[in-house]
Amino acid sequence: MSVHIAFSGGLEDLFNKQRNLTVPLESQLTLKQLVFHLKDRYLQTRPELFMSGDSLRPGIIVLVNDMDWELCGKDDYVVQDRDAISFISTLHGG
Amino acid sequence: MEEQKQLCYKCGVKPPNYKIRSQKVCRDCFIKNTEHLFRSNLKALLSPKKGENLLIAISGGANSMSMLHLTDTCKNPEKTTKLMQFTPVLLYIDDSFIYHTPQSQVSEFLESVEKRYNVHINVIKIEEKIPDIEEQLNLPSQAKSDMLYFVINNLITDFARENNYQKVITGESASRVSTLVMSEICKGRGVSVSSFSSPILLVDGITIARPLRELLEKEVAIYHSIYDVPLLTKLPMAQSLTLPWAGSMDILIQDFLGNLQSKFPSTTHTLLRTATKLIPQGNFNEICAICKHTKDGPINHLEKFNSEYEDICYACHHLRQNK
Numbered sequence: 001m002s003v004h005i006a007f008s009g010g011l012e013d014l015f016n017k018q019r020n021l022t023v024p025l026e027s028q029l030t031l032k033q034l035v036f037h038l039k040d041r042y043l044q045t046r047p048e049l050f051m052s053g054d055s056l057r058p059g060i061i062v063l064v065n066d067m068d069w070e071l072c073g074k075d076d077y078v079v080q081d082r083d084a085i086s087f088i089s090t091l092h093g094g
Numbered sequence: 095m096e097e098q099k100q101l102c103y104k105c106g107v108k109p110p111n112y113k114i115r116s117q118k119v120c121r122d123c124f125i126k127n128t129e130h131l132f133r134s135n136l137k138a139l140l141s142p143k144k145g146e147n148l149l150i151a152i153s154g155g156a157n158s159m160s161m162l163h164l165t166d167t168c169k170n171p172e173k174t175t176k177l178m179q180f181t182p183v184l185l186y187i188d189d190s191f192i193y194h195t196p197q198s199q200v201s202e203f204l205e206s207v208e209k210r211y212n213v214h215i216n217v218i219k220i221e222e223k224i225p226d227i228e229e230q231l232n233l234p235s236q237a238k239s240d241m242l243y244f245v246i247n248n249l250i251t252d253f254a255r256e257n258n259y260q261k262v263i264t265g266e267s268a269s270r271v272s273t274l275v276m277s278e279i280c281k282g283r284g285v286s287v288s289s290f291s292s293p294i295l296l297v298d299g300i301t302i303a304r305p306l307r308e309l310l311e312k313e314v315a316i317y318h319s320i321y322d323v324p325l326l327t328k329l330p331m332a333q334s335l336t337l338p339w340a341g342s343m344d345i346l347i348q349d350f351l352g353n354l355q356s357k358f359p360s361t362t363h364t365l366l367r368t369a370t371k372l373i374p375q376g377n378f379n380e381i382c383a384i385c386k387h388t389k390d391g392p393i394n395h396l397e398k399f400n401s402e403y404e405d406i407c408y409a410c411h412h413l414r415q416n417k
Contacts, residue, residue, distance in 0.1 A: 009156050009315060010327035046329070058352045061315050066121065068112040068316075088319050090156065090269070090311040090352075091330065091345065 001025050001081035005038065009089035011060070016044045025079070031062065032075035034085070049091060061088045112316055115359040121320070128317050129173060132164040132305055139294050139303040140261050142180035149183050149259040151250045152215075154203060154326025158265030160318045161306055165263070166211055184215040185253055187246045191221040192231065193328045203326040210324065218249055236342050237416040239330075240281070244385050247297075251386070254300045262302045269311035269355070271304065272362045273348045275369045280343060282409035285378060286387035291369035297386050310355070310362060382407035 005021040012019045021042065029037060035056050043050055051057055055075065062069035063086040064077060079085070102110045102120035104127065110118030119127070142148045150165055152158040168178040184207075190200045204215050221227055224245065231238050231245075247264075254262050266274070275291045278284070289295055293307045306314065318325065330342055354361045380389040383405040390408050392398055402411065 008319060008325065010325075010329060013327065013329055049329070052349070058349050058356070059311070061312055063316070063319065066111060068110075070113040071110060071118065086319060088156075088315045089327075090315050091348070 001028070003034070003079055003082065004084045006084070006086040007089075008086065010091065011050065011087050011089045014045055014047075014050055015042055029079050030075060031064070031069060031073075031077045031079060031085075034079055049089070056087075057089075057091070059090045061090065062086065063088070114310070114313055124313075124316065125320065128309065128313055129164060129167050131308055132161075133168055133174060133176075133178070135293070135305040135308060136165070136168065136263070136303070137178070139305060140263070140301065142178060142261060144179040146180050146261070147183050147259050148180040149185055149250075149254050149262040151185050151187070151262060151264050152207075153187070153189075153246075153265070154328075155265070156318050156323075156325060156327075157267050157270060157306060157311075157314055159207075159323045159325055160314045161263065161265040162207070162211065163318070163321055163323045164305075182213060183257075183259060184213050185250060186215050186217050187249050188217050188219045189242065189246065191219070192227070192242060195326070195328065200326065203324060206324045216253070218253060220245070220249070223249060233413070233416045235330075236344070237413050239342070239344070241384075241413055248386065251297050251300050251302070255298060260299075260301060262300055263305055264302060265306055266304045267306045267309050267311050267314050268362045268366060269348070269351065271307055272351055272365045272369075273344060275365065276347045276351065277344050278409070280347070282412060283385065283387060283407065285374045285390040285407070286385075287369050287372045288374075289387055291366050307366070308363075311352075380405075382410055384410040384413065 002022055002024045005023055007015055007019055015021065023038070023042070025037075032055065035051065039047060039051055049057065050060070056062070064072055065084050069077060100110060100118055102108050102123050103117045104119055104123035108120035108122065111121045112119055112124055114124070136142070140148070148165075150162055152162055162184070165182060167173040171177060186204065188200060190197060204217065207213075208215055224230065227245070231241055233241060250262060250264070254260075271291055275287055278290050279287060283290070293304050295302045330345060351361065351365070374388065378388045378390060381387070382389040385407060387407065389406065392408070397408070403414070406414070
């Protein structure tokens with residue numbers, strides 16, 4: 001299975017300036033596991049702008065097939081084949 | 095998945111797509127609400143008249159670019175029957191010299207914006223306008239980003255004054271303004287809290303409005319994602335957010351307020367409402383030469399060191415002392 005990932009709001013700069021990624025997955029993952037997977041395999045720089053402790057950094061909004069992840073279980077949502085998942089950063093300034 | 099089964103709080107027909115301030119809303123109602131709120135704010139704050147120039151200051155970030163897209167909807171007959179007939183004038187302060195953004199990336203961004211919105215963008219290169227900018231910004235990361243923020247604001251006001259534009263809009267969202275309020279208190283600009291939180295400011299005779307001030311960062315982020323608005327993003331100046339000495343006060347406060355907001359949905363708007371009511375007592379008629387906000391002086395003899403320069407406020411003395 002594979003999922004389509006989109007980064008915006010500056011997150012693309014952490015992933016080698018790629019706005020879109022197709023990520024093959026060997027097994028079903030929850031969103032929380034997918035975040036770690038992205039960090040371990042694809043993140044190029046400044047992990048503190050993507051993660052805080054063991055979860056996604058506050059201020060990053062996640063949409064799963066154009067639906068707020070807060071409406072579909074957040075970390076516990078089980079990623080489905082061909083899901084389109086957008087990570088949008090609202091981090092600014094400083 | 096239980097939450098998905100409920101319907102949009104606005105139309106009561108469609109399933110919700112987003113959760114905003116604890117309310118679930120569908121995509122169509124979200125777009126309609128956001129655009130309506132923006133148009134109402136713009137009208138209430140500035141009432142731009144037919145043919146009047148409206149200076150739109152863009153930085154390439156999500157807030158100001160969403161503001162540009164929203165401004166465009168004010169003149170779109172498919173979006174509203176009450177069309178606004180002002181003349182938009184765009185201004186981009188090019189700070190790529192500071193952020194080391196490749197010039198090709200900036201040019202590509204500006205071209206895409208001009209093409210999409212059919213407008214000309216006035217560009218001011220910061221290093222051409224202020225030749226010693228590198229020296230001025232030779233500061234630790236937080237002080238550097240503060241100084242850059244004030245320099246850019248001053249360039250926007252200068253441009254407006256030189257070209258006789260009376261009305262300017264900037265793209266600070268509710269989340270950004272509340273972060274500013276809290277961080278400016280921590281930096282010593284408590285005397286100016288009401289102006290930092292205000293939806294409208296008068297600087298050197300120019301009226302500067304913030305029509306996004308009622309929108310949360312989450313609403314802005316979802317809106318620009320829906321319309322795939324072109325962005326030119328910059329990473330924070332802080333070298334690392336995990337090392338206390340290299341971090342940023344603004345980002346720590348943004349995280350803190352974001353966390354509170356996610357658990358208590360009225361946080362941001364309550365903070366802004368409170369801040370606008372905090373008016374300093376006493377005579378504060380002078381304006382600081384750097385930040386253009388209220389100039390205060392030492393409040394006791396222990397703060398005498400803060401009167402070295404007569405024309406700047408307490409917090410801007412600290413900025414200079416970072417040198």
